[in-house]
Amino acid sequence: MYPELSILGIVLPSWHLFFVIAAISAFLSFRSQSWQEIHELSPIEQSKLYIAVYLMTFLGARLAGLLLEEKIPLAQVPTELFKIGPMISFGGFLGAFLAGAFFCIWKKLDLAKVSDAAFPCGMLAAALGRIGCFLNGDDYGTSVVLHGNNIPIWAVSFPNHHDSIPRYPIQLIETFFLICLFFCLKKLRHGILRHFGQGGLFGLTLLCYSIQRIFVEFFRGDVRPMLLNTSISQAQIICLAGILFSLIYLATKNKTHEAT
Secondary structure, rough: OOOOEEEEEEEEEEHHHHHHHHHHHHHHHHHHHHHOOOOOOOOOHHHHHHHHHHHHHHHHHHHHHHHHHHHHHHHHHHHHHHOOOOOOOOHHHHHHHHHHHHHHHHHHHHHHHHHHHHHHHHHHHHHHHHHHHHOOOOOOOOOOOOOOOOOOOOOEEEEEHHHOOOOOOOHHHHHHHHHHHHHHHHHHHHHHHEEEEHOOOHHHHHHHHHHHHHHHHHOOOOOOOOOOOOOOHHHHHHHHHHHHHHHHHHHEEEHHHHHO
């Protein structure tokens, strides 16, 4: 669509611009929530946590892109890691979680409480990041089945693909769902915490994200890692594991919370 955007005469890669916008938006949302609920996390510590998570999100997403999409030899990873290229969201999520977990252990913070504040903000970041994918023509949808020459008004084609195939705007569909999820979690926050206790928002966010991602993957038309020779993507397998983990986690949290 628009792989590059010109702002005040400066040409910027669309995806990486929205990666930065997403990270900043998530941080501002997290800071607002932290001031209310995580009093032991000072503004300076919040900034340190943000820098660690930001760097590990980028490195995790880029490393996954190099190994799973570009499939380069391990020896070339150090020289390619900081170059602009493919990035995979699950690598970024894993990098962000590890950075946050290590930071909480280091600073002796309650990981469940920090995760409750951070994970819904991650949905906002993912939503904005998908807009960058749309502009870049990445992670595009499958082609739309046409009846005659009537192309649905919502179908999109990507000029940088050098074809005129109408496709599902799956990136924007995911953006819409994740923004709705972010605001729903924000609205229902206190009720969820009363029901499940600390960690409930983390578990519910993971559950909802995993379910929607499995659905979205069925409408993806781009080349991505698949499970052997099946039509099931590796992302869907990861999400199935995420659903199983979050259900067990939420059930455990609910029993523990009721007991206390």
